[in-house]
Amino acid sequence: MWAAARKLANERGRDEKSVTESQAQGHWIRGTAQGNGLIVGSGDYGPVVAFDPKTNETTVTKMAGQDTKNPGPKRVAFGNGVFVIVGEKGLIARTPDGKTWENNHTRDDVGDVQCVEFNGREFLLAHTDAKSKTTKLMKSADGLAWEAVDRPAPRQIRFVNGVLYSSSYPPTKLARSLDGGKTWEPLANDEGWHFKAYAYGPLIGGPPPQVPPAPKPASK
Numbered sequence: 394m395w396a397a398a399r400k401l402a403n404e405r406g407r408d409e410k411s412v413t414e415s416q417a418q419g420h421w422i423r424g425t426a427q428g429n430g431l432i433v434g435s436g437d438y439g440p441v442v443a444f445d446p447k448t449n450e451t452t453v454t455k456m457a458g459q460d461t462k463n464p465g466p467k468r469v470a471f472g473n474g475v476f477v478i479v480g481e482k483g484l485i486a487r488t489p490d491g492k493t494w495e496n497n498h499t500r501d502d503v504g505d506v507q508c509v510e511f512n513g514r515e516f517l518l519a520h521t522d523a524k525s526k527t528t529k530l531m532k533s534a535d536g537l538a539w540e541a542v543d544r545p546a547p548r549q550i551r552f553v554n555g556v557l558y559s560s561s562y563p564p565t566k567l568a569r570s571l572d573g574g575k576t577w578e579p580l581a582n583d584e585g586w587h588f589k590a591y592a593y594g595p596l597i598g599g600p601p602p603q604v605p606p607a608p609k610p611a612s613k
Contacts, residue, residue, distance in 0.1 A: 428471035433491055435478050436469035444492020452491045458482040458499035467549065472511030477536040479506035479518055487536040495537060502530075510550045512557055512573045519548050530574070544575065554593040564588060 418502035422434040422442065432457040433445045439459020443452040459480045470477050478486045483500030504523035510608060515534045524530045547559030547568065559577065564587040568577040 401446070424467045424469050426469045426471040426476060428476065429474065429489060431476075431491060433469055433471070433476045433478075433488075435480070439480055440486075441478055441488075441491065443488075454488075454491065454494065454497075456480055456484055456486060457497050458484055465506040467510065467551070468506075470509045470511045470516060472513075472516060473535060475536050477511075477516050477518075479509045479520075479534075483520070483523075485509075485518065485536075485539065486582050500576045507548045508550055510552050510557070512552055513555065514573060517542075517550055517557075517574050518545050520551060532574075542574075545577065547577070549575065551591045554589045558588075558591050560588045 421436045421437040425432055425434040427433075430447065432446065433441060434444075435441045435456070438461070439456035441454045441456055443454075443519070443536065444450070456478060459482075461481065464542055468479050475489050476483065476491070478488070482505065483503030484498075484562050485500065485503065486497040486505060487495045496586050502523055504526075507519040507521065507528065509518040511517075516536055518531050518533075518539075520531065521527070525562040528548050530544065530546040531539045532542050533539045535571050547561045549560045551558045557574050558565060559568050559613045561568075563581050565585045567580045567588055569580055570577045
């Protein structure tokens with residue numbers, strides 16, 4: 394991913410819309426999503442990297458208004474046939490293929506977007522309201538038409554195995570939603586862990602699996 398960002402910097406030179414060499418050197422992909430046969434990632438300073446595993450083709454796009462290194466947001470989600478990319482200054486863009494884009498511009502009425510996730514039916518995004526400076530939710534089925542959601546809003550949302558999980562400030566505050574984000578229930582975290590990533594699958598580690606005993610030799 395760093396090589397792709399550096400390539401963009403070299404190709405676009407001093408273009409004010411490009412990623413500079415110094416920015417590319419510190420560029421990290423913070424999140425990825427998979428769909429339409431592609432892996433799409435987004436991270437620091439806004440470059441979006443679309444990778445096609447079948448052809449090894451990589452397409453890098455500089456997103457509008459992404460000027461700072463922000464390690465927090467989950468900036469990309471896939472659902473209903475499209476990728477949605479979010480970022481600071483109200484960026485909410487859409488692409489089916491990482492090449493053709495809609496709404497690659499900033500929005501003063503939205504403020505910084507904290508994260509975007511697809512809950513199996515529609516996209517949810519959390520953003521810092523430009524006026525109240527509080528976290529608000531928006532939803533969209535297609536990634537273009539967005540509707541404000543009037544309910545409590547966590548700053549970070551993740552969809553894992555059919556369940557939405559959220560973390561707020563402090564980062565030890567964890568909750569889950571079983572109805573697509575309409576209601577949230579707190580989860581116990583007695584040890585006070587900080588949650589940065591979520592995954593579903595077999596646990597790694599622990600005792601090795603028991604091996605069945607070898608068959609006894611046949612009696613003569």
